[in-house]
């Protein structure tokens with residue numbers, strides 16, 4: 001027996017909604033938590049609560065999915081009793097229809113899926129494991145029935161039509177599940193029962209014996225993904241990595257080099273033979289057919305269960321044609337390959353939170369693309385590179401670069417396949433060094449803020465345009481990867497009808513600002529200095545353009561000129577001005593992101609967390625509330641020193657000594673300057689002497705005495 005009630009925006013319906021819920025509470029002593037505004041839902045025999053974005057009868061199309069009732073009681077009811085008196089007849093009827101449909105799905109599920117069969121037979125796997133974790137109570141079959149309702153609901157695509165057509169009206173009513181709500185936002189609650197912890201395979205159980213395809217595995221995030229999968233899901237069958245030969249190295253050499261990197265130390269300790277699970281596949285993503293050999297296509301089509309698409313060009317200055325080729329066309333081709341995969345359960349696409357940075361508020365929806373991707377691809381194909389370069393600013397419009405523009409188009413091409421594939425789109429904001437795993441502060445590149453931190457730590461960068469009070473939406477790479485793996489699991493298990501978008505951001509939950517980052521970066525590099533710093537780290541951010549230009553002149557260009565002059569005098573090649581020019585170019589490309597605020601809705605991230613078992617929540621932690629920013633920034637700065645610059649921590653005393661030397665040089669330089677000014681201007685002018693006598697600050701009085709002694 002289950003209760004169904006329909007909620008409505010209309011004020012007069014709210015008391016009835018509340019009565020139904022209160023009745024459920026009274027009868028079963030349950031504590032139900034309720035979020036949101038209006039909605040429609042049913043209390044399942046398991047005690048979980050299901051609600052649809054459109055209302056059970058589908059009569060109120062404006063209804064958004066707003067209700068999320070979650071059982072918080074550990075006690076499971078034997079049954080749920082009769083429907084409340086005030087439940088209308090139509091809804092009682094729907095109770096029965098829903099139940100029959102649930103049982104059709106359940107039987108189908110039990111017969112068709114291995115998980116289901118295991119659930120009935122009690123084989124090793126999902127159910128026993130779930131029971132062991134205290135997530136299931138009662139007999140295996142009954143429990144399977146209750147937990148499989150939503151699982152099987154999501155498998156409806158694979159159901160023969162006659163199964164669905166037994167209850168046509170109900171089919172229509174339930175259509176809302178897994179589709180986007182009228183605000184376009186497909187929330188996790190749209191497709192799940194909302195049972196805390198869920199009653200399905202845990203993440204490592206799911207990935208056990210799966211074949212996973214990863215693009216961009218040699219990149220920053222790809223590496224962390226490979227490492228975490230191998231470490232946290234040791235039963236994974238194989239990881240197929242699409243890699244291209246590069247810089248004179250074959251793809252095999254590149255992959256074996258990658259596996260010797262420090263990042264894999266922990267995996268190596270746990271399983272010295274981990275490399276056996278890694279299968280490199282030669283692929284150049286910008287080539288037709290991704291340049292994968294026919295044999296490899298066959299292998300991948302036959303065995304891959306999950307795809308993680310991380311590869312992209314993330315350069316902000318990439319020519320549009322190339323960015324389009326890699327970020328859009330290659331994604332299209334990969335989707336084509338994915339459609340040939342017979343056992344594909346989830347396709348996870350890594351996008352960016354800034355794909356829609358032309359908006360201030362960004363929901364977890366796929367916005368209409370700036371241009372129809374196919375049209376753009378067709379037009380650019382015949383265009384000369386110089387013409388494309390000329391029209392690029394007009395094309396990208398209010399986006400700052402070709403990167404964010406092509407990532408937005410990529411989301412659109414991914415969305416076009418949502419009817420054929422189970423898709424998740426992850427949108428991380430600014431991905432920084434790792435928070436905890438495999439080691440705190442792991443980072444291996446100069447992208448995003450890392451280059452800025454390093455340049456500031458070396459004492460080269462002294463000023464930058466950024467808004468002190470704007471939120472710095474940094475997110476640690478390990479949290480992004482944990483969420484990505486969890487989203488892969490969720491997508492495969494629930495098979496949502498439309499692509500689920502996860503804004504993987506921190507600002508809305510645990511905000512930290514650029515001004516605070518500046519403070520912590522500077523103090524961290526003073527405690528743990530980088531080797532051979534150019535000057536003592538002392539950088540400031542300002543949102544004022546003119547002020548920034550002034551400081552660039554005084555703190556960057558003037559010292560660079562002096563330094564290059566000294567180099568020239570000593571017969572060496574001047575280099576400082578060249579370094580500053582490159583730095584200014586890089587900083588100029590980043591300033592767009594550090595000078596503004598965005599607001600991301602990250603509801604699906606929070607909802608996904610609520611679907612994990614307590615154990616998975618610990619292993620695949622992406623709870624950004626737990627981030628302690630000062631500690632994170634300290635580890636980040638140390639990480640740039642250890643892992644990007646390969647500096648030894650034992651050299652810190654020498655680096656501190658070097659900073660002291662730089663400080664003494666600065667004091668000496670300042671003193672010489674004061675003395676020089678004194679001798680040249682003040683000592684020669686009576687008026688200056690008069691002014692001088694009237695206001696003698698203490699430090700200058702000292703140098704005056706020194707002068708007298710001279």
Ligand SMILES: CCCCCCCCCCCCCCCCCCCC(=O)SCCNC(=O)CCNC(=O)[C@H](O)C(C)(C)COP(=O)(O)OP(=O)(O)OC[C@H]1O[C@@H](n2cnc3c(N)ncnc32)[C@H](O)[C@@H]1OP(=O)(O)O
Nearest residue numbers: 315316317352446447448449451456464518539586593594
């Ligand atoms: C005043 C200091 C206070 C400190 C606190 C305040 C901090 C404010 C920080 C603000 C940061 C804002 C960051 C926003 C990022 C938005 C992110 C959007 C999220 C994403 O989705 S994508 C990931 C972000 N992508 C990038 O960051 C790529 C940006 N990079 C580029 O586009 C190009 O690399 C660039 C900058 C145009 C340079 O191109 P080029 O001149 O051709 O140089 P190379 O790329 O070939 O590199 C040559 C060489 O230099 C190293 N390098 C690259 N960038 C830097 C850098 N910033 N600093 C130092 N060194 C850098 C690079 O590794 C190469 O080294 P090799 O040894 O390999 O030759």
Ligand SMILES: NC(=O)C1=CN([C@@H]2O[C@H](COP(=O)(O)OP(=O)(O)OC[C@H]3O[C@@H](n4cnc5c(N)ncnc54)[C@H](OP(=O)(O)O)[C@@H]3O)[C@@H](O)[C@H]2O)C=CC1
Nearest residue numbers: 216217218219220221284285286310311312351352428431
């Ligand atoms: N880093 C960040 O701050 C953020 C990143 N993202 C997204 O995350 C994903 C990963 O980013 P990240 O790891 O930082 O990027 P990296 O630049 O570190 O990695 C890019 C990966 O793509 C591969 N690749 C690039 N071109 C080709 C090609 N033609 N053929 C085959 N492989 C290719 C690279 O391989 P190779 O080693 O051969 O060059 C590399 O493995 C991207 O989709 C990016 O948009 C989103 C938000 C923020």
